[in-house]
Amino acid sequence: xxxxxxxxxxxxxxxxxxxxxxxxxxxxxxxxxxxxxxxxxxxxxxxxxxxxxxxxxxxxxxxxxxxxxxxxxxxxxxxxxxxxxxxxxxxxxxxxxxxxxxxxxxxxxxxxxxxxxxxxxxxx
Numbered sequence: 646x647x648x649x650x651x652x653x654x655x656x657x658x659x660x661x662x663x664x665x666x667x668x669x670x671x672x673x674x675x676x677x678x679x680x681x682x683x684x685x686x687x688x689x690x691x692x693x694x695x696x697x698x699x700x701x702x703x704x705x706x707x708x709x710x711x712x713x714x715x716x717x718x719x720x721x722x723x724x725x726x727x728x729x730x731x732x733x734x735x736x737x738x739x740x741x742x743x744x745x746x747x748x749x750x751x752x753x754x755x756x757x758x759x760x761x762x763x764x765x766x767x768x769x
Contacts, residue, residue, distance in 0.1 A: 656682050658754060659747040659762075664718035667747060667764055679704050680762040682754050690765050693721040698730055709761035711737035711753065715746035716765050 657680055661668040666675045672685065679686040684707065690700055693716050704712050712731060714723070720742045731738040741749065746762060753760040 656754060657685060658751055662743055662747045664743055665766065667715075667743070667762075674764060675766065677766045678764050679707065680750070680764065681707050681709065681760065688763065690763075691767065693723050693765055696723045696727055698727070701727060701731060704761050704763050705731070705734055705736060707761050708759060709736060710759040711739065712761045712763055713746045713750055713753075714738070714740045714763045714765070715743045716740060717743055717767055720745075 657669050657671075659667055659680075660670060666673055667678075667680070668674075669680065669685065674680070674685070677688045677690045679688045686703070686707075688700070688703060690696060693714075701712075720740060722740055728738055739746075739749070743764070746764075750760055750762040
């Protein structure tokens with residue numbers, strides 16, 4: 646799906662997405678990654694079932710107010726213990742299919758919220 650372009654220079658916004666890729670202004674992501682308004686970091690997660698505290702710590706180190714976990718074409722929930730772990734750090738944690746996560750990310754970035762989009766791309 647194509648999304649409308651954001652005109653703010655230097656801010657990572659999602660311009661389009663599918664279960665296999667996410668298109669930002671300057672690049673196309675075809676592997677799991679962490680996206681914030683200012684950064685894009687590789688993230689070695691091939692499946693939601695692979696998530697660990699250590700992998701979530703890589704997201705939390707970026708100091709988000711909320712983490713949006715994009716799980717591909719379908720919403721797939723991680724271990725409930727991981728919800729408690731993220732929330733114990735004072736950070737919101739939402740799990741969504743990729744489209745909903747990308748649209749929500751753009752809204753929150755547009756509101757200047759500290760949001761991290763944690764993309765799980767199968768086979769990453």
